[in-house]
Structure formats: C-alpha cells, structure tokens
Amino acid sequence: MTLLEARDVSAVANGRRLVDGVSLSVAAGDRLAIIGPNGAGKTTLLRMLCGALPPSAGEVRLSGRRLDRITSAERALNMAVVGQADQPDPRLALIDYVELGRVPHAGMRRMREDRDIVLEALRRTGLLPLLGRSIGSLSGGERQRAQLARAIAQEPKILFLDEPTNHLDPRARGELLELVAGFGTSVVAVLHDLALVAPFATRVAVMNNARLHALATPRDALTQQLIQEVFGIDVFRLRHPTEDRELTVFDVPNRAASPS
Numbered sequence: 001m002t003l004l005e006a007r008d009v010s011a012v013a014n015g016r017r018l019v020d021g022v023s024l025s026v027a028a029g030d031r032l033a034i035i036g037p038n039g040a041g042k043t044t045l046l047r048m049l050c051g052a053l054p055p056s057a058g059e060v061r062l063s064g065r066r067l068d069r070i071t072s073a074e075r076a077l078n079m080a081v082v083g084q085a086d087q088p089d090p091r092l093a094l095i096d097y098v099e100l101g102r103v104p105h106a107g108m109r110r111m112r113e114d115r116d117i118v119l120e121a122l123r124r125t126g127l128l129p130l131l132g133r134s135i136g137s138l139s140g141g142e143r144q145r146a147q148l149a150r151a152i153a154q155e156p157k158i159l160f161l162d163e164p165t166n167h168l169d170p171r172a173r174g175e176l177l178e179l180v181a182g183f184g185t186s187v188v189a190v191l192h193d194l195a196l197v198a199p200f201a202t203r204v205a206v207m208n209n210a211r212l213h214a215l216a217t218p219r220d221a222l223t224q225q226l227i228q229e230v231f232g233i234d235v236f237r238l239r240h241p242t243e244d245r246e247l248t249v250f251d252v253p254n255r256a257a258s259p260s
C-alpha cells in the first residue's frame with residue numbers, strides 16, 4: 001500500500017531549482033534512504049515530502065490525499081520529523097520534551113496512557129536513566145536520541161529523519177538505525193554515511209544536482225559505477241576476513257596521506 005507519493009515535485013528559491021521534478025513513492029514498511037553529495041537537494045526534498053516546504057510544482061500525497069489539503073494537526077498524527085532545525089528550550093526536562101510528541105494525540109487518550117507511551121519511548125532509546133535531566137545538559141548524541149524518542153512517542157505512520165546520526169559515534173550510528181528499523185514504521189531518512197545505507201534501507205533515492213539520479217534497492221544503488229558518478233569515490237564489495245558475509249567498502253581518496 002502506498003503511504004506517501006511525490007509526483008514530479010520541484011522546489012525553486014531565488015530563481016534556482018533546488019529540486020527538479022522528483023517522483024517517488026513510499027509503501028507501508030519501506031525505509032527509504034535519500035543520499036547524494038552536499039547541496040544535491042536531499043533536505044529540500046525531505047522537507048517537501050513531510051509538508052514543511054510546499055513544492056513550487058508537483059504534489060505530495062499522503063494515503064492518496066494531497067498534503068496541502070490535510071490540516072497540520074492531522075499531519076502530525078501521521079508524520080513525525082527529526083530534523084536539524086529542532087532547537088528545544090534547553091531548560092525543558094527530557095521527559096517533558098518527549099511528552100511533546102503526544103501533543104497531536106491530546107484529548108484522544110487518557111493522560112496515564114500517554115505517560116506510559118513516553119516512558120516506553122525513553123526506554124527504547126536508552127534514555128530512561130536521564131529522564132529528569134534538562135535538554136541543555138544532554139550530549140549531542142543523547143539529544144539526538146531524545147529527538148527520536150519524541151518522534152516515537154508521536155506514534156507516526158511515517159518517520160522523517162534528516163541526518164539522524166551526525167552526532168553519534170560509529171557504533172551508536174548503526175545502533176540508532178537498527179532501533180529505527182525495529183519500529184516497523186515507514187521511514188524516509190537523509191543519510192550521509194554510505195556505510196549505513198545497505199543495512200538500514202529497503203530503497204535508496206540518489207539525488208544529484210537537484211535531480212533524482214536513481215531510485216533502487218541498496219544493492220542496485222550502491223554500485224561502483226553509480227557511486228563513482230555521483231560521489232567521485234570507489235566502492236568495493238569484499239569478503240569479510242573471518243565471517244561469511246560481504247563488506248561494502250567506500251574508498252575515500254586522501255591525497256594528504258603519505259605512501260608507506
């Protein structure tokens with residue numbers, strides 16, 4: 001079942017085309033990774049998909065209905081966004097911040113049930129021990145998990161993530177995406193770390209110069225030819241030296257490294 005559909009969407013700002021005629025769809029349970037070089041239009045596309053930015057042309061539909069004809073309250077019942085722009089009041093207690101995720105549901109459930117959902121979101125993101133702390137006292141990685149906890153508490157049908165792992169150490173990056181995949185909800189995520197794409201995504205949208213360069217499975221998107229064309233780096237698939245599985249290695253050129 002198609003949950004979200006973009007039909008030929010474009011974004012124009014100051015006479016410049018930031019996204020040019022992108023069409024794609026997200027089915028229930030899909031995890032779509034949006035990848036591409038800096039400035040390719042990934043965040044702009046994500047913002048149009050979640051309704052934060054009205055397209056200059058084309059349309060986005062949620063369960064068949066045009067996004068611009070759905071009230072923001074109804075949108076919030078279906079979609080949660082973890083973005084880079086979220087700057088909560090640093091004095092807010094973590095638990096109160098995560099409870100904001102329940103605002104779209106206010107009046108539909110008893111408060112007690114809401115509190116249980118918030119505590120469960122904190123537990124799943126490993127933040128229960130910090131629940132009394134203020135947002136301002138959290139580390140970058142903890143704050144990123146707090147944003148995710150708030151989004152989970154919102155119980156959305158579709159979760160939008162803009163670079164959800166940029167403050168996290170390598171192990172925590174994989175763990176966060178594993179956690180998100182475990183929710184079973186549909187996800188659209190802008191990812192910079194190409195190594196995280198294949199284990200996480202069911203489909204990949206490759207943006208380049210404002211256009212959708214490819215829309216494919218991770219295996220078909222992360223090919224040597226495509227990655228070289230779009231990112232200018234090599235990718236190799238190698239056997240794991242000790243385990244029966246394949247490793248995908250992105251070889252980033254570093255001319256500063258001296259040959260040994």
Ligand SMILES: Nc1ncnc2c1ncn2[C@@H]1O[C@H](COP(=O)(O)OP(=O)(O)OP(=O)(O)O)[C@@H](O)[C@H]1O
Pocket residue numbers: 013014016018036037038039040041042043044045
């Ligand atoms: N309001 C705006 N007015 C003019 N240009 C904009 C505006 N918003 C974004 N841009 C430009 O549009 C291009 C695409 O931006 P966007 O943030 O979508 O790229 P991105 O692929 O997410 O980049 P990054 O990987 O660096 O985060 C960039 O060159 C950016 O400078």
